[in-house]
Amino acid sequence: MEIKIRPYQLEDANAxxxxxxxxxxxxxxxxxxxxxxxxxxxxxxxxxxxxxxxIIVAIxxxxxxxxxxxxxxRFREAYKFTVEHSVYSRPNHIGKGIGKQILExxxxxxxxxxxxxxxxxxDSENKNSIAFHEKFGFKTVGIIKESGYKFDRWLDSVFMQKxx
Numbered sequence: 001m002e003i004k005i006r007p008y009q010l011e012d013a014n015a016x017x018x019x020x021x022x023x024x025x026x027x028x029x030x031x032x033x034x035x036x037x038x039x040x041x042x043x044x045x046x047x048x049x050x051x052x053x054x055i056i057v058a059i060x061x062x063x064x065x066x067x068x069x070x071x072x073x074r075f076r077e078a079y080k081f082t083v084e085h086s087v088y089s090r091p092n093h094i095g096k097g098i099g100k101q102i103l104e105x106x107x108x109x110x111x112x113x114x115x116x117x118x119x120x121x122x123d124s125e126n127k128n129s130i131a132f133h134e135k136f137g138f139k140t141v142g143i144i145k146e147s148g149y150k151f152d153r154w155l156d157s158v159f160m161q162k163x164x
Contacts, residue, residue, distance in 0.1 A: 008055035015064035068102035081116035
């Protein structure tokens with residue numbers, strides 16, 4: 001399995017939307033309730049790109065098998081050196097090292113942009129994602145109890161941070 005990481009292109013949007021909507025409907029990785037439309041997803045990514053933030057995809061045999069990006073953590077000017085990231089893989093590709101390649105690339109891109117710190121906000125039930133981030137040096141810096149409500153239950157958000 002050879003995975004290539006490259007910048008997002010508009011033609012990747014449908015494949016990314018499949019991954020996003022799978023996670024919306026089947027997990028607490030995203031706190032959205034309703035699947036996104038293609039137009040909404042494209043608009044979200046256009047906004048990130050217009051602000052100078054990267055979106056990258058993992059490709060295997062010309063198929064998008066994962067993607068990642070980072071963007072502003074908060075909107076106040078003093079937060080401009082802090083970003084929040086997201087990494088997703090197709091469900092049948094989890095555990096194959098794709099997320100590792102994506103996160104390594106995002107960290108490298110953030111360092112090249114002279115950013116100072118990267119934040120991950122992870123549902124507390126997602127122990128695999130928490131352990132994954134710890135392998136990259138992310139530390140848990142806070143837990144916001146019952147900050148989300150999905151699938152008829154309250155969810156806690158774990159804030160993890162890596163100094164770049």
